[in-house]
Amino acid sequence: MSWTRGVLWGCRHWAPLVREWRAGGSVHEGLAGVNWAEWATGSGRPTLRLRWPWGRDNASSSRRGLSTTASDGRSASESRSSPPASSSADSSPPPVVQRVPFRRMDLPCVPLYRRPLFPGIVAPILVQDAAACEAFLSLKDGGNRYAGLFLHRQAGQVRRQLGEADEASTPPPPPDSVGAGAPDPELLYKVGVIGELLRVVPRPKGLELTFMCHHRIRSLGAVRKEALLFLNTEPIVEERVEPTTSIRAYSLAVVETLRELLSAGSLYKEQLELLLESVDVNNPYHLADLGACLSSTAEPAVLQEVLEEPILEERLSKTLALLKSELETIRVQRKINKQIEENVSNAQRKFFLNEQLKYIKKELGLERDEKESVRAKFRQRLEGRTVPPHAAAVIDEELQKLGALDPASSEYNVTRNYLDWLTALPWGVYSVDHLDPDRVRAVLDDDHYGLEDVKRRVQEFVAVGQLRGTVVGKILLLSGPPGVGKTTIGRSIARAIGRKLYRFSVGGMSDVAEIKGHRRTYVGAMPGKFIQALKASQTQNPLILIDEIDKLGRGWQGDPASALLEALDPEQNSGFLDHYLDVPVDLSKALFICTANVTDTIPAPLYDRMENISLPGYITEEKVAIARRHLVPQARKDAGLTAKQFVVRDSALKTLAKDYCREAGVRSLQKHIDKLSRRSALQIVKHESEQLVVGSESLPTLLGKPQYGNELVFKKLPRGVARGLAWTPLGGAVLYVESIEVGSGGGLGTDSARLHTTGQIGDVMRESSEIALSFARRFLTEREPANRFFERGYVHMHVPEGATPKDGPSAGCTMVTSLLSLASNRTVASDLAMTGEITLTGRVLPVGGIREKVVAAKRAGLKWVLLPAMNARDWDELPGYVRDGLRVAFADTYDDVYRMAFEGGAEKVSVREGETAAAAAAAATAAATAARPLGESFTAP
Numbered sequence: 001m002s003w004t005r006g007v008l009w010g011c012r013h014w015a016p017l018v019r020e021w022r023a024g025g026s027v028h029e030g031l032a033g034v035n036w037a038e039w040a041t042g043s044g045r046p047t048l049r050l051r052w053p054w055g056r057d058n059a060s061s062s063r064r065g066l067s068t069t070a071s072d073g074r075s076a077s078e079s080r081s082s083p084p085a086s087s088s089a090d091s092s093p094p095p096v097v098q099r100v101p102f103r104r105m106d107l108p109c110v111p112l113y114r115r116p117l118f119p120g121i122v123a124p125i126l127v128q129d130a131a132a133c134e135a136f137l138s139l140k141d142g143g144n145r146y147a148g149l150f151l152h153r154q155a156g157q158v159r160r161q162l163g164e165a166d167e168a169s170t171p172p173p174p175p176d177s178v179g180a181g182a183p184d185p186e187l188l189y190k191v192g193v194i195g196e197l198l199r200v201v202p203r204p205k206g207l208e209l210t211f212m213c214h215h216r217i218r219s220l221g222a223v224r225k226e227a228l229l230f231l232n233t234e235p236i237v238e239e240r241v242e243p244t245t246s247i248r249a250y251s252l253a254v255v256e257t258l259r260e261l262l263s264a265g266s267l268y269k270e271q272l273e274l275l276l277e278s279v280d281v282n283n284p285y286h287l288a289d290l291g292a293c294l295s296s297t298a299e300p301a302v303l304q305e306v307l308e309e310p311i312l313e314e315r316l317s318k319t320l321a322l323l324k325s326e327l328e329t330i331r332v333q334r335k336i337n338k339q340i341e342e343n344v345s346n347a348q349r350k351f352f353l354n355e356q357l358k359y360i361k362k363e364l365g366l367e368r369d370e371k372e373s374v375r376a377k378f379r380q381r382l383e384g385r386t387v388p389p390h391a392a393a394v395i396d397e398e399l400q401k402l403g404a405l406d407p408a409s410s411e412y413n414v415t416r417n418y419l420d421w422l423t424a425l426p427w428g429v430y431s432v433d434h435l436d437p438d439r440v441r442a443v444l445d446d447d448h449y450g451l452e453d454v455k456r457r458v459q460e461f462v463a464v465g466q467l468r469g470t471v472v473g474k475i476l477l478l479s480g481p482p483g484v485g486k487t488t489i490g491r492s493i494a495r496a497i498g499r500k501l502y503r504f505s506v507g508g509m510s511d512v513a514e515i516k517g518h519r520r521t522y523v524g525a526m527p528g529k530f531i532q533a534l535k536a537s538q539t540q541n542p543l544i545l546i547d548e549i550d551k552l553g554r555g556w557q558g559d560p561a562s563a564l565l566e567a568l569d570p571e572q573n574s575g576f577l578d579h580y581l582d583v584p585v586d587l588s589k590a591l592f593i594c595t596a597n598v599t600d601t602i603p604a605p606l607y608d609r610m611e612n613i614s615l616p617g618y619i620t621e622e623k624v625a626i627a628r629r630h631l632v633p634q635a636r637k638d639a640g641l642t643a644k645q646f647v648v649r650d651s652a653l654k655t656l657a658k659d660y661c662r663e664a665g666v667r668s669l670q671k672h673i674d675k676l677s678r679r680s681a682l683q684i685v686k687h688e689s690e691q692l693v694v695g696s697e698s699l700p701t702l703l704g705k706p707q708y709g710n711e712l713v714f715k716k717l718p719r720g721v722a723r724g725l726a727w728t729p730l731g732g733a734v735l736y737v738e739s740i741e742v743g744s745g746g747g748l749g750t751d752s753a754r755l756h757t758t759g760q761i762g763d764v765m766r767e768s769s770e771i772a773l774s775f776a777r778r779f780l781t782e783r784e785p786a787n788r789f790f791e792r793g794y795v796h797m798h799v800p801e802g803a804t805p806k807d808g809p810s811a812g813c814t815m816v817t818s819l820l821s822l823a824s825n826r827t828v829a830s831d832l833a834m835t836g837e838i839t840l841t842g843r844v845l846p847v848g849g850i851r852e853k854v855v856a857a858k859r860a861g862l863k864w865v866l867l868p869a870m871n872a873r874d875w876d877e878l879p880g881y882v883r884d885g886l887r888v889a890f891a892d893t894y895d896d897v898y899r900m901a902f903e904g905g906a907e908k909v910s911v912r913e914g915e916t917a918a919a920a921a922a923a924a925t926a927a928a929t930a931a932r933p934l935g936e937s938f939t940a941p
């Protein structure tokens with residue numbers, strides 16, 4: 001007799017018995033039919049120790065190959081002959097030892113619908129069919145304790161049909177099975193186990209039969225089919241093999257995987273623990289069977305394969321594969337569980353915290369009606385503000401509406417946002433202006449060098465404000481090329497007069513809603529820029545700087561220019577109506593400053609209302625001064641350098657301005673100086689030197705070769721070339737007109753001169769060239785009748801640079817001069833540059849951009865400029881430092897130009913440097929009249 005541990009399949013079915021045993025009841029009675037069993041409570045956990053009934057029969061046990069393991073670690077056959085010490089203390093009555101028959105015999109069949117059972121397993125099976133129950137009871141009463149346990153082939157399907165049954169129970173036969181619970185023998189697998197009926201317990205749904213599974217049996221066919229199916233069975237004799245290394249390795253791997261399963265939290269934790277405690281690695285049969293049946297996720301058919309596998313090594317391998325897949329499933333399942341738990345617990349945590357917060361607020365009396373507090377906040381914002389009556393009425397109405405709305409409704413949010421804007425506006429709040437012209441001048445001088453016009457204009461504006469006691473709304477327009485300080489001077493003005501600044505750019509803006517706001521019905525509706533300006537500056541008289549007004553777009557969403565007009569026009573803007581706000585707002589006290597590069601593209605009605613101050617670009621001296629006073633100190637500050645560490649000499653600044661950055665503004669100059677300062681910082685950080693002194697000679701090393709060469713392409717103008725002056729958005733430029741004769745004497749088959757023009761010239765300029773040709777031809781005919789150049793010549797006129805588009809009439813005089821130079825074979829005075837439109841009758845008409853053109857001539861180092869007499873006023877308005885070093889001549893007709901260009905007129909006209917334009921114009925006209933040889937034909941009207 002020996003004690004051994006068996007695995008209890010479905011432990012919880014034994015729980016009542018355990019309780020009974022603990023209470024001192026008779027275990028043996030409770031375990032009817034298993035009077036050779038006892039309970040042990042090693043670790044407080046009930047374990048069934050089984051006393052094998054074939055205990056003394058070593059030979060038969062080994063023949064049957066039963067895989068049971070003794071509790072002391074010895075094999076079943078050994079332990080049977082010498083029971084462990086614990087068993088000697090056992091006082092249970094001597095068991096009735098019966099052998100499990102190991103022969104061919106007819107057995108009642110118990111179909112298994114869940115999974116096959118393996119030898120060594122104790123498992124309860126629920127039989128629901130009444131007839132079958134009856135039959136089992138009568139069999140038991142007749143002393144027949146054995147049954148064949150076979151897996152049904154449709155086990156999975158049946159299980160799915162019936163739903164998951166109790167974990168440890170086998171579901172009843174499918175309702176469509178033949179007879180009262182007896183399965184079709186064809187639907188049963190042929191290999192099963194013989195089960196010994198240990199216990200029968202009536203259950204509400206039928207009978208619970210507890211079987212102890214013994215050796216494998218094979219069904220040889222049905223014998224009879226009544227309430228139960230009887231099968232003829234034979235025991236399967238297993239070949240006992242000596243464990244090889246490979247079998248041992250498999251066994252260890254199975255044990256290891258079982259351990260991992262245990263720690264991973266397998267469904268059959270209890271059974272696993274039990275198995276691991278009792279498992280004998282030296283009994284691989286036992287291990288393979290028990291391991292397989294502990295895999296909870298395996299399909300019944302796969303388990304059946306293990307049951308049917310005759311070769312031990314294969315059986316172990318299949319078991320291992322099942323357990324590994326089980327382990328993987330559990331790992332994935334744990335991962336999923338963890339994720340779900342995290343999500344759920346986060347949501348729960350939030351919920352609990354919110355609930356707690358609510359409760360705490362309530363307890364402390366902090367909870368107020370949300371709506372009330374919002375309304376109170378809005379009311380509080382308006383305290384001390386002078387809200388105009390029409391706005392106050394709307395606000396009151398909206399506040400009342402808010403009180404009646406449900407906070408969860410979308411209407412509530414719309415109203416709340418609307419009120420937020422209405423109450424956030426600085427109703428009646430005005431900043432105090434500093435209306436002292438001297439102080440204002442000091443601030444402007446501090447920030448910007450030069451820009452006399454702008455500064456004077458701002459001073460005048462402030463002076464008027466001082467006299468009137470208030471500054472009325474104005475629209476100033478600062479126009480000029482990029483980088484001349486338009487935006488920054490706008491900022492300085494705000495600082496000088498002490499106004500809050502709000503800047504926005506309208507470049508490319510095509511949606512009128514950006515100016516006037518969206519209607520409140522739109523999702524995400526917002527007021528326009530002007531209302532935003534008031535909210536941001538929190539005053540009703542800010543300085544609003546509107547950048548890039550010349551690049552205002554126009555799209556299908558309306559015309560922003562008209563909307564701007566409404567906001568800027570002093571006549572209209574006292575009641576500016578934003579679409580979103582829907583309440584008139586007074587913008588008349590705001591000061592508007594717009595900036596633009598060109599004025600032509602500004603919508604006429606807007607331009608009409610603006611006061612244009614043009615910033616024409618800087619000459620070299622101005623750039624040097626700006627760099628010295630502002631750009632270099634700023635670059636030093638930005639790079640963290642001291643005045644000693646970074647020095648830029650004036651010579652370097654001059655070379656920079658002349659040869660590296662020839663733009664009208666100073667942005668490129670600023671970039672070059674920044675580059676130098678960074679170079680200095682690097683040298684200091686790398687301890688290469690303690691200071692960087694930049695002279696003009698070091699510029700090529702530090703910045704590379706100069707970008708521009710001499711602007712004077714021709715020192716002495718060749719035949720057919722005349723020098724003009726042009727205006728570009730980037731400032732003035734010296735422009736050459738070149739004409740050459742291409743073939744002559746009827747080469748082109750006509751007797752009239754032909755003109756071919758190139759150089760990306762626009763329509764106006766092309767017309768100008770045609771006028772120039774006609775005029776030059778006539779002029780030459782009258783002046784040199786013998787010269788028949790234009791009758792035979794074919795002329796090609798080119799205006800470099802060919803890649804830059806050019807247009808406008810102001811090159812008319814230059815074109816005529818170029819053609820006459822070619823025709824009369826004379827060169828044009830080389831220190832002269834000219835500008836002016838020519839008419840067919842030879843009149844010289846005024847042109848624009850005089851300042852830029854004069855600056856360009858000066859930059860190029862020319863001595864003389866020839867301007868239309870009607871531009872004398874523009875010359876007169878130029879600052880002295882721009883005119884210094886330049887001489888001007890004025891032309892009414894082309895005769896004046898001719899004299900200056902070809903007859904050394906420049907020398908004859910006695911205009912001294914710095915002479916006023918009026919005097920210069922008078923002198924020029926006098927000289928022209930005196931020297932005019934062509935009679936009245938070219939006299940200006």
Ligand SMILES: Nc1ncnc2c1ncn2[C@@H]1O[C@H](COP(=O)(O)OP(=O)(O)OP(=O)(O)O)[C@@H](O)[C@H]1O
Nearest residue numbers: 447448449481482483484485486487488626630666
């Ligand atoms: N007269 C000046 N004195 C000092 N700094 C100047 C002067 N003119 C321009 N600057 C500097 O040049 C830089 C460019 O100026 P700003 O951005 O105002 O140019 P802008 O005319 O508005 O150009 P854009 O038309 O491209 O907007 C600024 O850093 C500014 O300080």
